[in-house]
Amino acid sequence: MAVVKMQRISLCGLNKDRKAILVRLQELGVVEINFRKKDLKGLKIQNTSEEKADFEKQAARADQALEILNRYVQEKTSLLDSLAGKPLVEKTKMEDIASRRDVYVTAISELIDLEKAIAEDKSEIARLQNQIEALQPWMNLDVPMGLKGTKKTELLLGTVAAPASLESVLTLLKTHTPPIEAADIEIICEEKDFVYLGVVCLKKDAPEAEDALRAGGFAKPSSIPQLAPREEEIRLQKEIERCEEEIGVKEKQICDMAAIREEIRLLSDYYRIRAERYSVLGKLPQTQKTFALSGYVPERYAADIQKELTEKYAVDVELEEIGAKENPPVLLKNNTFSNSVEGVLESFGLPKKGEFDPTVIMSIFYVFLFGLMLSDAAYGAIISVGCGIVLLKFPRMEASLRKSIKMFFWCGISTLFWGIMFGGYFGDAITVIARTFFGKEILIDAVWFVPLDDPMRMLVYSLLFGVIHLFTGLALKGYMMLKDKDVVGFFSDVVSWFLFLIGLILMLLPTEIFYSISQIEFNFGPGLSMAAKVMAVAGALIILVMSGRRKKKKIGIRLALGVYDLYNITGWLSDVLSYSRLLALGLATGVIAQVINQMGSMLGNSVIGVIFFIVVFIIGHIFNMAINVLGAYVHTNRLQFVEFFGKFYEGGGKPFEPFMAKTKYVDIQEEK
Incomplete structure (x- = not known):
């Protein structure tokens, strides 16, 4: 029940040891880099933004390659895999991947290029399909669309707005000044909005004929192939087939590269770690041969870090108590039961400097009040057993998620306790089942009293x-x-x-x-x-x-x-x-449960009645448990945040953010 005491750690070392010291501090993950103004006075800071950006770019490209692999070769995963946490990988394995990173960088580039080429091929297929669709109205034309005519005639192809007839088009030509008398018109296709025409006229009359037709809304096709429409369609279809074959070949190449998915993940995290390291490096004040570092470290680690660094490197390490004007970051340390609700406290705000950590006391009230609101023994047993199994099955679960599930485990125990005290087991399910299907009256008395009564x-x-x-x-x-x-x-x-x-x-x-x-x-x-x-x-x-x-x-x-x-x-x-919400939510759980039981028993003791009861019972109680667990969670939080914290607690502390290996895909196991 305390805020971990922090100390300020300051060190000065040789530039030749800088990389090794940063690597070790990142591995330990217990020092938050933080400089006071006096720490930076008279010293220069190296600009590492370019190197950091390059590593971040490489990590992003690796992530992009993984997304490509996931689209074409999906991994078999279950809904529970997200609870397992990141896989643990030995440090030597990541170092091996880093030593051969050029090979994997080339593979990443190849994956990205293949995806780009596939996208281009798909775009080309879409373009060709649009061309085929545009050709469909001209399929009755048995001459090449690019045909200009004969020695003395010219062919004009185009569309006019529907409706249109041969007479109306001839009228346009004959009423033009000068009139066009020698012309042959053929309607190739009629659609709802357009009529597709072919007009043959003397070559000398072609300009005037086109002007006359344009006055009636005549428009030439946007694309005029040299072949006849049907021949052009065949040619375009062959192009589509060629593109599809190329896509198939490239997709196979991508699928074959799924074997190095794990290596790409490790490489992505390697670059992410390097980027974080260079981010810190860009904050370090230095001279030509030395550098300095300052920050916060939990007191329990300070002496060991000081001893390790001074023994391995030519470095001076000093530990100081936190100054009166400093506002150190906050790290909580609580017992196994109470640390499960630290996430609730953090969502409101961490204790500010000198403020009391209420986690232990809050955890007792939180679990107590949650169980009182839900107050059904069967629901509590389901929640606690389910959460307990998850906690045992997935020991490497992400820390904040593990805390939340542990919190619901304890809340389930509390709900079980209050359910026994109030006599609620899926509401009155035992009584209803005994009366409806066995013709007996079975009552389980409450240890204390029944709130509904x-x-x-x-x-x-x-x-x-x-x-x-x-x-x-x-x-x-x-x-x-x-x-x-x-x-x-x-x-x-x-x-x-x-x-x-x-x-x-x-x-x-x-x-x-x-x-x-x-x-x-x-x-x-x-x-x-x-x-x-x-x-x-x-x-x-x-x-x-x-x-x-x-x-x-x-x-x-x-x-x-x-x-x-x-x-x-x-x-x-x-x-x-x-x-009074304790009463309201507790009654809501019990009343809805009783209604569900009564609905399920409406068809009586028969085969259909048993099946109906089972279906209504399962669906109804799942819904009731889900909605009331959510209600208990929300209202328990409110009682802590508004009523309880409002009497003494302000919060506003800054969380402890140590310099560490912040990975996305794996956790690094240090050598023993």
């Missing part, structure tokens, strides 16, 4: 759990104030609210309003009743007087701030009422 009791307990949750948040605020030695703030902003709120609660419990809701009767003696009033009044007075304590000489403003702070009691009331 006594919702007001459940509401009271939901609000009670909410008060405990909120008071814990307020207590943590007090702890942080005492840690910062703010005793006045502790009494003014924490103790005062405890007095005020506890006093009001004790005043509420004996009232008829509370009894009518909870059916629980409290009879306090006069001494406790008076103590409750005194606590409430004392707390209110402290809040009224001390909330604006920073405005020492401005009494009016100070009291106004106190009144405004007292108004926050409405916020506390709203926060407490928010925990």
Whole structure:
């Protein structure tokens, strides 16, 4: 339950050792490179942007080659493969691939060129097919479309807008000035929008004939092949077949290169690691023969790194405590149970400098409240067993995903517990199945009580759990104030609210309003009743007087701030009422489950009835579990983020981002 203590590590070494030191620090992956302004004073920084960009380009080309292979030779994968994590590869294997990288770079270029050539061939096929489609209306033409005519005649081919007839086209020619008398017209094809014409006229009349036709919307074909349409179609089809054959050959070449897929992955990660290294190299201040490096390292690793580097290299390594003005990165360290909810905390914000890490306390409430919202033993068993199997089967799962699945494992255990307490096993499935198909009455009694039978009791307990949750948040605020030695703030902003709120609660419990809701009767003696009033009044007075304590000489403003702070009691009331969602979601799970069971049993005890029940039961409960798991997750997060954190936690810390081998496809196993 703590933020890992950081130290600043600074080193100065010889340039000849620079590469080896960077490689080792990247392998260790526990140092975040970070320079203060004074670390850079008077020193130059090498520009490595060009080298970094080159490595990133090579990695991108390798990724592109892998995408090409995946399109043509897909790997057999299952839905669970994504849970397995990246494969573990020995460092020596990557070094071997790197030593022969020229071979694989050539293969990558060949893959990219083959893909480009295939794309060009496909584009050519599309162009040829468009030409064939454009030829279809001219198929009745039995002479080459490129034929100009004879010695004294000329052939004009083109289209006019439909509808059009021989008479209308002849009219265009004869009404032209001068009129064209010697012309023969043939309609080759008629379509919805165009009529395709062939016009033969004297060569001397051709210009005038074309002008006359153009006045009627005549347009020549955009492409005029030299062959007859049918012959041109055959020629184009042969070109398409040739292109398809070439595509087949190139696709086979790509498929044959699938054997080096793993090597390309390793090469891609090799270039990615090199790019990261050069990114850091471009931040290092240096002289002609020396370089410097500075950053943050977890305290537990600092001494070992210092010892290793000074023993292997001619380097001076210094460790310093974090300065008062520095804002170090944040790394959390929690027990196995609590670290499962670190992702929830990180999504809100990591602790800022000097702030308390609430992960352990939050994890207890998180699992507790999640189970209370879902509260069905069968659902909890399914979730916990499923998540447990996944955790055991895939030990190398990606860290953040593993934390999430572990969180749902614990939430499943909590759901199982509350389901037993409330007597929910797929709702009332056991009772319905026994009554419908076996003619017996089997009831599994709740260990505590059934919320559906006594919702007001459940509401009271939901609000009670909410008060405990909120008071814990307020207590943590007090702890942080005492840690910062703010005793006045502790009494003014924490103790005062405890007095005020506890006093009001004790005043509420004996009232008829509370009894009518909870059916629980409290009879306090006069001494406790008076103590409750005194606590409430004392707390209110402290809040009224001390909330604006920073405005020492401005009494009016100070009291106004106190009144405004007292108004926050409405916020506390709203926060407490928010925990009624524990009742609402718990009832929703149970009610929907019962409806599903009743629907499934409608056809009674018959073969069709059994089949119908099984189908409705499986589909219905899968839906109910999925929708209510989502609801429990969302609303549990809300209770943490809004109600709980709102009492004491701000966040805003920067995550620890060490210089390490950030790979995409494999994890590197270091030599033992």
